[in-house]
Amino acid sequence: MNSSAIENVTRPIVPEPIENVYLPKVAVLDRVVDEIHELKTFCWHFEDPAEQRAFKRFRPGQFAQVSLFGVGEFPTSLPPSPTEDETFFTVRQVGSCTSALHQLKAGDKFAIRGPYGNGFPMEEYYGKNLVFVAGGIGLIPLRSAIVYALAHRDKFQRIQIFHGAKTPKELMYVPKLLEWERTPGVDCHMTVDRAGADWTGNVGVVGSLFKKPGVEVPVDNTIAFVCGPPIMFRFVIKDLLGMGFQERNIVSTLERYMKCGVGKCGHCCIGVAYVCVDGPVFTYEQIKKLGEDI
C-alpha cells in the first residue's frame, strides 16, 4: 500500500471543491401522459436551463433520483434517449414516493438529481445486430437504447424488438412500437400471456417469439438486451444461451432499493457490485459473477 497516496486522499494538500452529490435540482412538470394501468409518463424540465443542458448528456441505460419533498426520493430509469428533445420518466404507482409523483399536475415542482450509473456502452455495439427482449415494464429502461439505436440507424446492423406482457392492455409504449415497426430494418414482435377476443397477435411467453416462423434471431455479432421480471429473465436467458448467445453478449439492467445513487448508502449492493455506480447495466457474464443472486 502506498502511504503517500493515501495521505493525499485523506488530507488533500490543495483542497478541491467537492460537489454536493445529494443536492437535487428543481424541476417543473410539463405534462402527464397515461400509459397503462397505474403507469404514467411524466415530462419535465429543470427550472435552470444550464441544469437541463448538463443533464441532457446522459447515456441510454442511466437512471435518476427523483425527490418528492416530504415523502422521499426514489431511483427511476430514464426512458428517453439523449437524441430526443423531451426529458421524462415512466413510473408505476407502487410505493409512497411514486404515489406522490402520480398526484402531481402540470406546472408542479419537484426535484431531480443525476444522471447516475454506467448506462449501455452503445458505441461499443456499433456494427452489431441488436436484439431487445422486454417483459412488461422492462421495456421502460430499454426504450432509451432503442430510440438511440434508431437515431443512429446506420451504425447498427439488424434491430429486433421482442415485447411481451400478461395481457394486451399491459403492453408498453404501443404507439411507439408501431412507429418503430415501420422503420426499415427493424422487426417488432409482440406477445401476450392471456389474450382477449380482440387480440390477433401471438399468445405465449416472450421466448416463444424466437421460434415463430419468419422470425430469425441473429446470434453472431449480436447484442441481446434483456429486461423484465425475474421469472421472464431466467427463461429468456435460457433460450438465448440455447440459441448460442455468449454470456458477455447478453446485457441487462438491474434495479434495487437505493437511497443515494452514488455508491454510499449501501442498499443496492449485490455481492461485489454497487448497482448504482457499477451498474445498473451488467452483462450476464458479470451478473453470474456477482456472488449473490439477483
Place this chain on the structure above:
Amino acid sequence: MRARVLDRDDALKIVDLLRRQGYEVIAPFYGRGRDTLFDTVTDQNRDRVQIHLPNPYYPPKRYVFPHIERLLKVQRSNGDLHIEPTYEQPLRAIFGIRSCDIAGIFHLDRFYLGREFRDIYYDNRRKNLLLINVVCSDPEVDIGEECFCMCSDTGPAARGHFDLQLMDLGEEFLAVAGTPAGEAMFADPIFKKGTEAHIARRRAILEDVRKRFKPITTSWFSAAIQDVSKGEILEKTWEEIGNRCLECGGCTYVCPACTCFTVTDRQVGPNEIERVRIWDSCGLDGFTRMAGGFNPRRAVHDRRNRRFFRKLAHYFIQRELSMACVGCGRCAAVCHGDIGMPSVVEMVRRATAEVGKAEAEKHELVSH
C-alpha cells in the same frame, strides 16, 4: 523521528491546549456504572478525562458520520421550491481515540472520500478533525475480552492516520506526530526531547501488551478472508449463523467501520421540510425491500452473509484499500446471539475444516 516526551501530569494539558485553540475536544469518560463514553470536555468534567479505560461501545464514528445528519432544508412557497444544503464544519479534536477507531475513521475516509463521488458532508466534518490517539498499553483496563486488533493488524498501536499518538511509558508519555498539525503541537513547552531509552521502553511495553491479548480464534482471520472471498462457505454455515441472529442491528450500530445509511424527509414547519440521513443496518429486514414489497435479500442468513461478505471479501478490501473490520470487538460484545466477528470467523473455520476433512476422506476412499 517526530517524537517527544511529556510528563505524566502534563498529558491532559494537551486537552487544555486544544481547547484554548478553539477546538471542541471529545474525550473518553467513565459513565455512572462501568460503562464508558466519548463526550465533550468542559471545565466541569476536564479532570475526569480518562487515559486508560475500556473502549466505549458507542464508537467515535458519530463525530464524522452522525447517527442522524441533516442534508438539506427545503422551503415551499407559492408552489416554488427552495432547496438549501446544510453544512457543519466543526473545529474538533478527539483525545484518547483508540487505534482500532483510528483505523475505523481511516476506513470511512477511504469509503466516503476515496472514490468517484465524494461525500461533502463527511468531508466537512473530517476536514478540521484532529485525532489524538492513545495506545492501549494497560492490558488490565484497555484490552477487553473481545479485542482482536492483533488479527486485523490495526493495533494495539496505530501505525498511522493519527495527528498525534500518545503512549503511556509509566512516569512519562511518548508523543509521536503523524501529521504536520500534530507536529505543530510540539511547540508547546510541555513537550520535551526524548532519548533512545524512551523508544526502547515503548518497544518493550508493546511487546508485553501483545502477549496479553486473549488467545481468541481470530488468528484465523486471514483464512476466513480467503474462504469468504473464494465463496467457499456453504449455505448451511450461513444458515447456522443466520439462525442465531436476532436482527437487532446492534453490530452495525457499534461498528466503527459500517457506512450504510438511509435517507428520510421530515416536516419541520408548515412549509418546511428537512432531509436527513440516518444510520441503517444490512441486518434489518427492510434494508433491501423495494417499493411494492419485493425483497431480494429476505432470508436472515442472506443478510448475515451480506454483512460478513462486505467486511471480509478481498474484493472490497482492494476496492477501498482498507478493511471494513478494525478488530475492536464491539460486535462480539453486544451480540446476543454470539455471532460477532470472532465467532463467525471461528464458525467459518470449523465448517471449512469439516469440508476439508470430508474431502480428504473421500479422496482416500477413491485412491484405495
